Amino acid sequence: MHDWVGGFTGALVTGDETLEREFEARLRDSGTLAFRVAYGVLRHREDSEDVAQDAFARAYRHFKALRDREQFRSWLVRTTWRLAIDRWRATRRRVAREQSVEAPSAGRTNEDLALSRERAGHLWRAIDALPEKLRVVIVLSAIEGYDVREVARLLALPEGTVKSRLFNARKGLAEKLKCLKND
Amino acid sequence: MPEERLTDIDSELREMMAVEPSVEFAARVRQRAGAERMADASWRPAWAWAAAAGVTVVVVGVIALRPVTGVSVPPPPPVVAVALPPVSPRSGVQYLPRVGNAGVGAGRQAAPRPIRKVGASAEPEVLIDVRQTAGMKRLSEMLRDGNAMNPTEGAGVVDLPIAIEPLLIPALSIESAVAIMPPGRFNPYDFQSSKE
Numbered sequence: 001m002h003d004w005v006g007g008f009t010g011a012l013v014t015g016d017e018t019l020e021r022e023f024e025a026r027l028r029d030s031g032t033l034a035f036r037v038a039y040g041v042l043r044h045r046e047d048s049e050d051v052a053q054d055a056f057a058r059a060y061r062h063f064k065a066l067r068d069r070e071q072f073r074s075w076l077v078r079t080t081w082r083l084a085i086d087r088w089r090a091t092r093r094r095v096a097r098e099q100s101v102e103a104p105s106a107g108r109t110n111e112d113l114a115l116s117r118e119r120a121g122h123l124w125r126a127i128d129a130l131p132e133k134l135r136v137v138i139v140l141s142a143i144e145g146y147d148v149r150e151v152a153r154l155l156a157l158p159e160g161t162v163k164s165r166l167f168n169a170r171k172g173l174a175e176k177l178k179c180l181k182n183d
Numbered sequence: 184m185p186e187e188r189l190t191d192i193d194s195e196l197r198e199m200m201a202v203e204p205s206v207e208f209a210a211r212v213r214q215r216a217g218a219e220r221m222a223d224a225s226w227r228p229a230w231a232w233a234a235a236a237g238v239t240v241v242v243v244g245v246i247a248l249r250p251v252t253g254v255s256v257p258p259p260p261p262v263v264a265v266a267l268p269p270v271s272p273r274s275g276v277q278y279l280p281r282v283g284n285a286g287v288g289a290g291r292q293a294a295p296r297p298i299r300k301v302g303a304s305a306e307p308e309v310l311i312d313v314r315q316t317a318g319m320k321r322l323s324e325m326l327r328d329g330n331a332m333n334p335t336e337g338a339g340v341v342d343l344p345i346a347i348e349p350l351l352i353p354a355l356s357i358e359s360a361v362a363i364m365p366p367g368r369f370n371p372y373d374f375q376s377s378k379e
Binding site: 023024027028031032035036039040045048049052053056057060061119120123124127138139142143144170173174177 | 189192193195196197199200201202203204205208209211212213215216219220
């Protein structure tokens with residue numbers, strides 16, 4: 001009896017340890033991805049980290065059903081995007097949004113940096129004005145290492161749909177930027 | 184739209200999205216997961232207690248609301264009693280009247296009676312067909328007045344094809360009893376054979 005209880009407890013402990021190890025691997029693997037997805041919406045480091053933490057906490061609660069790597073990443077991206085959009089809509093802290101802090105590198109003057117910041121501000125505003133289904137595609141495809149195929153897998157969409165949305169998003173961005181420049 | 188423009192947008196976007204989380208990010212996520220684990224562990228006993236309390240409440244409720252056997256026996260149906268006027272019994276009635284629609288007072292009786300509410304102390308109202316009620320009343324009146332013997336009185340009264348014949352019983356006598364007695368048995372009335 002004691003052996004059985006001990007074996008059962010040991011199996012539970014072993015199962016928990018295995019889950020912990022797998023979750024740690026997912027965190028290393030997808031932590032930056034979740035942060036960047038949130039950053040693509042919020043453009044604020046602290047807010048983006050908070051949202052990514054929330055998404056990971058939710059993933060931890062449901063981790064037994066999300067042990068598959070691809071399924072985990074897809075679920076994490078969608079959850080992070082949803083949480084980020086919720087926070088973005090709730091707070092609308094557009095003024096306090098973080099601008100990319102760049103140190104003047106070699107060959108770039110402060111004027112270049114100011115121009116670059118202004119252009120980035122225009123681009124973000126144009127992205128914010130896009131419909132959500134185009135916005136998520138353009139943000140995810142802007143993350144390094146995520147091509148059309150990866151984005152389609154993350155969003156559980158056909159590749160053709162992602163391509164079409166990406167084209168429409170770029171077109172919309174170009175038009176918006178043109179308008180912003182003229183203003 | 185020029186292709187270079189789109190490429191510029193892509194490269195700018197990639198540059199803007201090339202951000203890294205802080206070095207504390209992973210540690211904070213681990214800490215958050217640990218908090219979730221602790222909350223989950225402390226929540227389990229509360230959940231178990233809540234479930235046990237819920238089951239107990241349901242069981243007690245079912246026992247308390249369960250009908251006790253023998254108490255909730257449905258009441259017997261009300262006894263139907265039709266009050267008739269006193270009738271003097273008469274023998275030899277050979278004809279039973281059948282009431283038609285044109286009977287005495289049938290039209291008045293056929294009018295629907297207003298439905299009145301029956302209270303707890305009132306007797307249960309028994310609904311009887313109007314024609315049956317009229318027929319019973321007519322029968323009782325005819326029996327009381329002695330008019331039942333005259334089948335032709337009143338329209339709609341038809342003779343029934345039932346004729347009851349009188350019962351004929353032959354008179355009993357000793358001779359007839361001896362005649363039916365089987366031979367060889369003691370006959371208390373056979374005085375001649377007993378003398379021998």
